[in-house]
Amino acid sequence: MTPTRLHHLLDAAACAPGRIALVEGDETVTYAALRDRVAAMAGRLAGLAQGDRVAILLPKSVSECVAIFAASAAGATFVPIHPALRPRQVRHIVEDCGARALVTDAHHHAALEGALDDRSGLRILVDGEDHTERPGAGPAQPAPRDLAAILYTSGSTGLPKGVMLSHANLLAGTRIVRGYLGIGPEDRILSVLPLSFDYGLNQLLTAVEQGARLVLRNVRLGDDVVRAIEEHRITGLAGVPTLWTLLTRAAPRLGRADLSSLRYLTNSGGTLPLDTIGRLRRALPQADLVLMYGLTEAFRSTWLPPSEIDRRPDSIGRAIPETEIFALTPDGRRARPGEPGILHHRGPTVSLGYWNRPGDTARVIVPDPFPPAGREPGPVCRSGDLVVEDAEGFFRFLGREDAMIKTQGFRVSPGEVEAALMETGAFRAAAVIGLPDAGLGQRIHAVAVPAEGGRGTGEVLRHLREALAPHCVPRAIEEVAALPTTPNGKVDYKRLVAERVAAELANA
């Protein structure tokens, strides 16, 4: 039977009862045990209406995987929250999606410092136990049919927005990626990326779809990754540029360990510097390195087959299966080879848009500019990424059309960081930009005009660390007398970036 809901993946014949599904530390969980735990958790979520949102605030763990499938089995929508977010961001997500339940553990519950205590109608389940009185049943906001998940991600402006993914979206993304990576039942996949990230979630889904094994690991050092590969004879590893930096520059065991089990590596969430590609290819010559590109709004869009990497290491590849990718010029033409345009995506992973934000959705999920003859235009995703296609149909990423920053695989809105800077009272004006960084993809750099009698740098940084998630804190705060502006009087972000990149090149 073809699965139509996410939890149907667990019912496939491939997920034989005795096979190991998940490994966390010393704990192994078979598919039979995983199904039991999912059923038990789904029972605890009973009483939710179809499409009700279940926020999940857990570290990478078996419990987190269970909660994801249990939400689906209960007919609910799961909203995974990155476990390093500060109480303020967690509250934003829980409020924005109107969550009816939060699944968390004692550690993360305590770290919220009561930030959600005044939410009426929110059930808080801590380590499986209900910590709330029967909540007053507030009016439930209906969700689109088939809504499976809402993943929060930043844009160029405002607070993080929730991208709505249908069951069909997630199942298509699973099928497509499993297909081109050739994932099968004997694969042992290492999961180091957060499951709140569509690309990280994909390792869980592709493994379960094939009855394969997923090893969950929170890594801090490059050797953590090396040890996990050795101990579990890992065959597949998915990472973002930061992970490859750790592995190639800060993992003394990399050159000494037997990593011959590794069959493939995939990168997404930012461009990989050529130097890092070279180091990975030399250290792990038997492993295929697969470059991927995508945005949560359409899951993945392109992939570069590993046979092409030595020829075009700076390419993002071409369309993933079942999908068409094209670049559109500002006047709405299909860009010719060599001509820059905005990447558009047509296919089964185009999301349902943003939760509760029809205006933003209309800018990103647009009617197909080239609908098949005689048919109504379906939705396509307008990525906002500037790309160029070569004569053989391979794309290259040129940059964003807006000020959105991509760092460590995360998207960061400059506005959110600027707001936190201004809250300190230490600045009259602040602009936040992304500068190229070999390790991080981009690094966050703040340019600010100090206020009279403002607080010192130490106090400013303390406030930023309280207010922002770790990956959103600027790496440096540069003080200037005034910010450059465009003729329209807006801050000239392009000039701020260009000046600093030029200065770094001159000093290199």
Next chain:
Amino acid sequence: MVQSASDVRQAILAFIAVRNPGLSPGSVTGETSLVTSDALDSIGILDLMLDLGERFGVEVDEDSFDLANFSSVDTLAHYIDDRRS
């Protein structure tokens, strides 16, 4: 030895405190593991090593990131202390 490494240890604890604004005093000690605790994430550890390298004039290279050096704050303090000029 323990005495001379104590300034490195203080620098490590201060770095962790700045990175974790909500941390209650005393919850991270010399015995805290940097591998298994939540004191620092991977970028935090890279930053810490750069910071210690500059502060104490120690060359931080690939081998500095041996897991054994991070089994506790004190182990790392001794590693840096042994190498300072």
